[in-house]
Amino acid sequence: MLERSDERIRVLVVDDEAPARQRLIDLLREDAQIASIGEASNGVAAVTAIESDPPDLVFLDVQMPELDGLGVVEAIGAAQMPLTVFVTAYDQHALRAFESNAMDYLLKPFSDERLHATLERAKTRLRERRGSHIADNMMRMMSAMPRAQTHVERLPLRSPGNIKLVNVAEIDWIEGAGVYVNLHVAGKAWLYRSSLNRLEEQLDPQRFVRIHRSAIVNIDSVIRLEALSHGEFTVILKGGGKARASRSYRSTLEKLLGQAL
Structure with a gap:
């Protein structure tokens, strides 16, 4: 919370x-309450900046290469x-639902007056005692906002001082591990913080298929299927990995392969 003793x-x-970034910075410098303005030219740099020295307020571009807003x-x-x-740069129609949320947006191209209004709204928010409703509002915005890419x-895999994309x-296959998953890539496993169900929603269903309650495979990485008892299979993958395909997910696998097993 931003206290009145430290506004x-x-x-x-x-x-x-860079031009869009500089225009925002120039306008923000006109406000006497702005103590400092950092800048990041991509999503990875933004994550590093926020984790190492969290600011009070972030102006975050939605459409960026590699790691978007x-x-x-x-x-x-x-x-x-x-x-x-x-x-x-999304149109007004797509953004109408966000008007009542705890956060704001700037629609490119925006006027100086629109930025000033946004900044005043942010100041008000920063003076309020913030609770869990802010995180809830952000999640609603994220679920409602159209993505530039469907999947x-x-x-991003984070470790101290480093972000690997x-x-x-x-990815050959993905193994559920509670609130984490293991991403199996070329014989190596990388721990990523996400539930298997949540990650499955973000993946291209034409490429990734759920074969077990705790496993998703990249169909392009499947070398062969070895039959087991009771209609189950062992899926052999390019990187040397193996995953079990349970009978309950057999129809999903057959549909993607386009043939019965």
């Missing part, structure tokens, strides 16, 4: 387009994100 605001501006929120976690203003293409197409 100076620390801002982070995230946009992959919503990907930044997913990497940090909605509950841990600073107050966020999305900057987007996730890269996943895994190309989803290179």
